[in-house]
Amino acid sequence: MKAHLKGLVLAGLTSSAALLASAANAVEIEYWQYFFDARVEAMETLIENFEAANPDITVTMTHFPYADYRTKVAAAIPAGEGPDVVQLFYGWLNDYVEAELIQPLPADTFPAVQIDSDFFPMVQAMKDGDNYWALPTAVRSLALFYNERLFEEAGIDGPPETLDELMETAAALTKLDGAGNITQVGITAGMTAQDHHWWREGLVRQFGGDPYADDYQTVNYNTDAGAAALGFYTDMFLGDPPVTAIGFMDEPQAAFKAGRAGMHIDGSFRIGSLNGTRGLKWGVTELPANADGTRSNYSSYWVNAITTKAEGEKYDASVKFMQYITSDEAMQIWLDTVGELPAKPSVGLTEANANDETFGPFIRGLAYANTTKFANESGQRQLMVEMVERIQLEGMDPAESLAIAAEAEQKLLDEYYAE
């Protein structure tokens, strides 16, 4: 019986070994990103073009739901599986570098000086000495979407230019039913969507503040400017009369898509999903300025990096692939497919792109945008959500709620940077 068992175990081992050892002749590299329809489509086009130019390299793309992404990457790379080139959120870079999941880009192919001058300055957060760790294909910013049909119906000529005009326009677009319930909002609101970025990097700065200090390690919005920005924001749904409602039609983007919202602040990645909506005629404009004409925006980006798994010929192939997906051509393809903005001013700020009716406002927004360095984006967003909820649902004094949020976020940042 013992011999029998031994045989069984051996058979199992050999068959699994045979499964694992698959011979590779041409270089095959693996690319991972999270699943978002337009991004996958754009990457498929890029891979096709790249393979046509480099017939000896095959690129396989794997994508996952966003929720599982980080877990899978973390599990796969140390095990020697997974991607050679990986996409990650700019805010995750520190974690990836410390965990030795990615390796720096070679300085001869990606000279830091060159990149410093070619890319938008925010990308410099990816630099360490003479090397860049990762590079984006595209960047994102916010803008104000508006429903042209509803504007026409309310007799409004054009989108608001300033924050005061924003409130007036929103008031004109709000509709109530007989019971006093809002059935159409002037502007969508909800910190769960993009509003927390608009509040941090937009409103707080426009009201004269600076949301963070010490390279985003110290919370700095518990000030008069922060209170004024919060007051402006909560007035939208607590003012008299309110021009919006939190949770209206479940999600802000759903309300705008359904034509039940006059205006909506969102990122450039929303363009793709709005384009195909039947019956929706929309326009987009820059985020409104304050009384002095100051504008402020938020930008973020996803980057691509070479993992520590890539060695030898796979590494060389990965470098070539990185070169292609950060090229001008790739950026234009990404813009046309996904709606995300080119990471180089030379591509983004071309006459055609900057004056484009749809992309123009986002691209112009990049010029005055700030990039928040998050320690834990969803955690930090949650604090903004709760800051508003305490005021809205529990009637807390805004100043007190702001102080609680600032303290909680500082604690979160301290814990993160202490490690």
Place this chain on the structure above:
Amino acid sequence: MYRNLTIRQKQIVWAWAFLAIPVLFYTIIRFYPTGNAVLISFQNWNLLGDRTWAGMENYQKLWNDPVFWKVFKNTFVYLLLGTPISLVLSFVIAYHLDKLRFMHGFLRMLYFLPFMTSAVAMAWVWRWFYQDVPIGLFNNILAGFGIPQVAFLQSTTNALPAVLAPAVWAGLGFQVIIFMAGLRAIPTSYYEAAKIDGVGWFTVLTQITIPLLRPTIVFIVVFSSIGFLRIFDHVFNMTTNNPGGPLNATKPLVLMIYDTAFNGFDMGYAAAQTVVLFTILLIVSLIQLRLLRST
């Protein structure tokens, strides 16, 4: 060597040979991860980097975390509201359904249907029911009568019962079936004897039916308690934009664990919460099993 064993020893060898498979399975699938979770609860780990020792730090943090106590309370509110409500409802339904002959099978199917439906799909449909005007079903009905809308999910007081309702409804079908099986198992001779003695329905219910249903009741209580202590899918799907919100009003322990682990990437802290949940489940189950044994 095997030949020299006594029959008794051979029986033991065979028993272990067959038991080896489930033992191996449980060791790898259950005990190893459980042990590992306990280990991680004493460490700091962000899923990417190295694990470092933290000692009791995670448990201290848990003790001082107001969110944890809020969530702890929520979890027990789910249990203490959900279990009795679903127990009483399912008993009343089963009791009357048992007496009914007309369309019995069809009605039983209707009650069982929600149990077979995916919790995710159900949660999203109820989420739509609860929305504000102009899309929510309930609020549109209210608005039709000119009554101001009720904030179901956007309220710190209404949100938890609103999330609990579909969860109770979903589990009802299963409990009704179990109760009916329990009712059928009571020998009719008791009822006949009661009839001969001329006893009223209430006495029959309290002196015969309920005492004899005790094993069924204990089973359902244990089963649904564990279910409500582990509630996750209904809450998560009805509040995805702000999981467990507003202001943690609906957040159960499992959702906090998920959030800490896969949004905050604080595996050690999440593991500490898991150990606490495990302990609670263990205690509740032991108490209930002890009650079962005393019959």
